[in-house]
Amino acid sequence: MNVPGDFTATTATRIGFGNNNGFNAVGTNDYSALIETPSTFAFGTSGAPGAIINTGQLAVSEGKNLTLLGGTVLSTGELKAPGGNLSIAAVPGQNLIRISLSGHLLNLEIQPCGSSTNCTLPATSNALLPTPLSLPQLLTGNAGSPAKGLTVNDVGQVVLTDSGLVVPQSPGTLVLSGTADASTTKQSDIGGSVQLRGNLVGLVEKAQERDVSRKAVALPKGIEAAGCQIVYLPPYSPDLNRIEKCWAWLKSRIRKRLPQSASLRDAIESVLKQAAS
Numbered sequence: 001m002n003v004p005g006d007f008t009a010t011t012a013t014r015i016g017f018g019n020n021n022g023f024n025a026v027g028t029n030d031y032s033a034l035i036e037t038p039s040t041f042a043f044g045t046s047g048a049p050g051a052i053i054n055t056g057q058l059a060v061s062e063g064k065n066l067t068l069l070g071g072t073v074l075s076t077g078e079l080k081a082p083g084g085n086l087s088i089a090a091v092p093g094q095n096l097i098r099i100s101l102s103g104h105l106l107n108l109e110i111q112p113c114g115s116s117t118n119c120t121l122p123a124t125s126n127a128l129l130p131t132p133l134s135l136p137q138l139l140t141g142n143a144g145s146p147a148k149g150l151t152v153n154d155v156g157q158v159v160l161t162d163s164g165l166v167v168p169q170s171p172g173t174l175v176l177s178g179t180a181d182a183s184t185t186k187q188s189d190i191g192g193s194v195q196l197r198g199n200l201v202g203l204v205e206k207a208q209e210r211d212v213s214r215k216a217v218a219l220p221k222g223i224e225a226a227g228c229q230i231v232y233l234p235p236y237s238p239d240l241n242r243i244e245k246c247w248a249w250l251k252s253r254i255r256k257r258l259p260q261s262a263s264l265r266d267a268i269e270s271v272l273k274q275a276a277s
Contacts, residue, residue: 004061006084008038010069011050011132012097014119016040041069041097042119048072048171049093050132053139054178055149060084062185063192069097071171072135073198076149076160076178083184083192090174090198094119108197135169149177165204172199250275 015023021033022042043049049071059080060066066081073090080086089108091097096119098109113119136152151159158167160177167175174196182192196203224230238244253271254264261267 004064006065006067007058007060008065008067008069009052010041010067011043011052011071012041012069013044013049014040014042016042039099040119041091041099042113043071043091043093043095043097044113044119045093045132047093048132048134049091051135051138053135053150054079071132072169073174074135074150074158074167075176075180078179078181080179080181081192082182083186083190084182085193085195086180086182087195088174088176088180088197089195090172090201092171092199108195110197135167160204162204165202167202168200170200173202174198174200175202175204177204 013025015038017023017034018036018039019033021030021036022040023029023034051072051074052068052070053073054068054075055077057078057080058066059078059082061082063083064081065085065087066079067085067087068075068079069087069089069091071091071093073088075088079088087108089097089110091110094113096111096113098111100107100109135158136156139150139152139158149161151161153159158169159165160167160175162177165175165177167173176196180194180196182194184191250271253274254267257267257270258264261270
């Protein structure tokens with residue numbers, strides 16, 4: 001599938017549009033109120049949310065966003081968002097994803113539902129929610145024919161065909177054994193971003209090797225084609241790497257700031273703001 005705009009696939013029970021307006025997966029909806037950009041995806045079910053499986057080729061146009069949000073996300077195919085944001089999140093039930101766009105970077109924040117009205121369906125609608133199919137049921141269907149790159153063994157476990165890895169079926173599991181590519185097709189531009197979120201995230205070695213080996217060859221060629229020369233650092237010489245000095249500065253400031261902060265996160269944010277000022 002090649003989508004000319006942004007593309008989002010989700011098994012959320014409710015999509016929030018601001019001002020407490022939302023699209024419910026079941027029941028009635030006021031479509032006239034859904035006029036803003038979606039900002040939240042609620043997985044309000046008490047059981048396991050529905051899973052998302054990609055075994056094909058899914059791509060969006062240059063600079064567009066590709067987002068997959070489900071209880072369990074499994075991809076053995078190709079996911080491409082050239083120069084855009086490729087965001088994949090596996091979310092257990094009773095959790096809410098907030099989406100924000102900072103510059104050109106898409107941010108995902110996962111938090112418990114709590115008392116948020118954007119996370120719950122009306123009582124009459126909640127009773128209508130179907131029970132999501134399990135991973136083995138999704139893969140075999142009625143015909144009993146597993147999807148490409150995946151098999152279901154005799155004890156009902158989902159197995160990656162190439163690696164033999166058994167995929168955990170607990171909600172919040174994200175497994176990527178295919179391609180996740182946000183590199184730009186324009187030589188003068190910087191590539192996009194890839195975000196993977198979940199309680200358990202697995203990157204299968206074969207997919208990593210294929211992607212890294214391709215980029216390891218393409219990147220130096222692209223740099224040299226632009227008229228630049230690559231100068232490699234000698235081995236075991238972190239003192240020559242400027243980023244190491246930056247990390248040393250940051251860690252030193254964070255250690256000093258930590259006793260005065262409520263949490264490590266607060267200390268890091270404070271130091272980063274200081275560095276940016």
